[in-house]
Each structure stands twice: as C-alpha cells, then as structure tokens.
Amino acid sequence: MSTEAQDQRDALGARLRGFRRNAGYASGRSFAAATGFHESKVSRIEHGRQKPSEVDLRIWCETTGQQEQLPDLIAALRHINELWLEWKRQLSDGATSRQQKAIPVYAKTKLFRIWHPTVIWGALQTADYAEDTFKQVVSFFDIPDDIEAARDKRLERQKYLYEGDRAFHVLLGEQALYSNFGGRNVMLGQLEWLLNVMRLPRLSVGFVPRDAPLGIWPGNSFSMFDEKLVLVETYSAELSVTKPSEIEMYVKAFGLLKRSAVYGDSAKELIRGAIRHYDRYR
Structure with a gap:
C-alpha cells in the first residue's frame, strides 16, 4: 500500500477511535x-491495519452518536480505495476502459515525466507492439478479449505528442529495447519507430544503459502528470499518488535516474545496437 493510502487509513482509524472514546466506550472490548x-477487528480498524466497510462506518457512527459524520467518513474511505486500484477490478470489463480513462489525464497535462525500466512507454508504441502487450494483459488477468479496441485507444494518446505546448520527458532502461514483444519483426518496427519519433521537438527520450552507475535503484515504472499525479504500476495494482510530499519523492527519483541516462546520438546508438541484435535473426 502507498504511504499516502496508509496515512489516510491511519487518520481514519484515529478518528473512529476518538468517536468511540468520546461516546464513553473506554475499551475496544466494550465497543465490540x-x-x-x-474485538480484534475494532483494534485493526483503529490502528489502520484494516479498512472498514461502509456498513462498518454506519454502525460505528450510529453506536457513537456521530451519524452526521457518516457522509464525510464514507468519502474518505472511497478516496483511500481509489489510491490503490487492483488491476482485476480496473480491467473487469476488458482493457479498453482503462485506456479510455487515461485520455482526460493526458489532455490536461502539460509536463510528462515517464520512467520505465523494461518496456517502451505506451504513447511511443507501435500498433503491433501495443497489441502484443495487450495479449499478455488479457492472458495474465484472464479478462475479456478486447485487444484491438484497447490497442487503438492506447494509440489515441499519441496525438498529444503533436498538440499544444506539452513537454514529454521519457526515461527508459536499456532493457526496454530488448524486451521481446511480438518477435523480431515487431521489435524491429518498434525500434525504427523510436528513432523516428525522437525527432519531435517536444519529446525528450533518454536511456539508462544497463551498466550505468545508478544514483537510485530502478524500482517500478511510474508516470508523472505535472506535479499533481503519479501512477505506479505493479503486477497486482495501480497506485495513484497525489500527496505533494510523496510526489516530491518521485521528482527526486526521476532526477537521479536522469543523471544515469544518455541522450541524443548516444541514445540512438543504443537503439541501433538493439536493431542489430534483432536484425541477426532473419
């Protein structure tokens, strides 16, 4: 769980503990x-180790005479839920809806900072490469097969590379050039496309070489949208970071990763090296 989500769960638990004590229940046992x-549930909720349900909150407020606080508590609980969204829940009707959800975020963002150690960032993917990644998503999460629609919705984000006054700072690990999605021909097409798209004036693409000295461990991929939102992807869930102090940590991490990156001709030579690697498999 994110520290922001845990902080808010802790705060909710402390608030409920205050309700209990103010209502005259000196112990968790008497309240239970x-x-x-x-009794253990009361303790876990009050100490932030268990998230209450909306029904739990309703019972808690009724028992302590705090019914007027219920709407605010439910809003707080729902916000905690939004901070950590399980992929199975997000993708329950397929991958397309999650891709659609990203479009308004992209439309509002002026400064993008992207880090991915192993995969080409979505807005820089070719159709074939994106399609193969979605094949894996559908298989791994066992969700409805909407691969083509999800692919097309992801590619829709590319229009923002050409519109408005946005700036894109993309950092990839060198491994992203070799992670094999779709086989030789797909990878060659993707790598050639990278060389072409890097010419865009609003786009800065750097690569962290596999032997580069690191100022920080590579960690999970993350996407920063201005300084308002950071999305962090894991195998099980997507974490939304909105707390300013946490966002500042990602700004710092991005800066440290950037120190290890190469750009311009050095970056293009890494791509050409990957092209030569795949070109051998004719």
Missing part, C-alpha cells in the same frame, strides 16, 4: 460488545 464486531 455494543456493535457485534470482533
């Missing part, structure tokens, strides 16, 4: 007896 909760 009044509500029908298990």
Whole structure:
C-alpha cells in the first residue's frame, strides 16, 4: 500500500477511535460488545491495519452518536480505495476502459515525466507492439478479449505528442529495447519507430544503459502528470499518488535516474545496437 493510502487509513482509524472514546466506550472490548464486531477487528480498524466497510462506518457512527459524520467518513474511505486500484477490478470489463480513462489525464497535462525500466512507454508504441502487450494483459488477468479496441485507444494518446505546448520527458532502461514483444519483426518496427519519433521537438527520450552507475535503484515504472499525479504500476495494482510530499519523492527519483541516462546520438546508438541484435535473426 502507498504511504499516502496508509496515512489516510491511519487518520481514519484515529478518528473512529476518538468517536468511540468520546461516546464513553473506554475499551475496544466494550465497543465490540455494543456493535457485534470482533474485538480484534475494532483494534485493526483503529490502528489502520484494516479498512472498514461502509456498513462498518454506519454502525460505528450510529453506536457513537456521530451519524452526521457518516457522509464525510464514507468519502474518505472511497478516496483511500481509489489510491490503490487492483488491476482485476480496473480491467473487469476488458482493457479498453482503462485506456479510455487515461485520455482526460493526458489532455490536461502539460509536463510528462515517464520512467520505465523494461518496456517502451505506451504513447511511443507501435500498433503491433501495443497489441502484443495487450495479449499478455488479457492472458495474465484472464479478462475479456478486447485487444484491438484497447490497442487503438492506447494509440489515441499519441496525438498529444503533436498538440499544444506539452513537454514529454521519457526515461527508459536499456532493457526496454530488448524486451521481446511480438518477435523480431515487431521489435524491429518498434525500434525504427523510436528513432523516428525522437525527432519531435517536444519529446525528450533518454536511456539508462544497463551498466550505468545508478544514483537510485530502478524500482517500478511510474508516470508523472505535472506535479499533481503519479501512477505506479505493479503486477497486482495501480497506485495513484497525489500527496505533494510523496510526489516530491518521485521528482527526486526521476532526477537521479536522469543523471544515469544518455541522450541524443548516444541514445540512438543504443537503439541501433538493439536493431542489430534483432536484425541477426532473419
């Protein structure tokens, strides 16, 4: 769980603990007896180790005479839920809806900072490369097969590379040039496209060579949208970071990764090296 989500869960638990004490329930045991909760559940909720349900909040407020606080508590709980979204829930109707969800975020963003150690960033993908990544998504999460629609929606983001006064700072690990999606022909097409798209004036693409001295460990991929939102992807979930102090940590991490990156002709030579690698497999 993100530290922001945990901080808010802790704060919610402390608030509920205050309600209990103010209502005259000196111990979790006495409150558990009044509500029908298990005593350990009361303790876990109050100490941020368990997230209450909306029903739990309703019972808590009714028992402590704090019914007027219920709407605010439910809003806080729903915000915590949004901070950590399980992929299975996000992708329950297929991958297209998640791709659609990204479009308004891209439309509002002026400064993009992207880090991915192993995969080409979505807005720089070719159709064939994107299609193969979605094949893996559909298979891994066992979701409805909407590969072509999801691919097309992802490629729709590319229009923002050409529109407005946006700036894109993209950092990739050298491994991203070799992670094999779709086989030789797909990879060669993707690598050639990278060389072409790097000419865009609003786009800065750097690569962290595999033997580069590092100022920070590579970690998970993340995408920063201005300094308002950071999305971090794991195998099980997508984390939304909105707390300014946490966003500042990602700004710092991006800066440290950038120190290890190469740009311009050095970056293009890394791409050409990967092209030579795949070109051998005729």
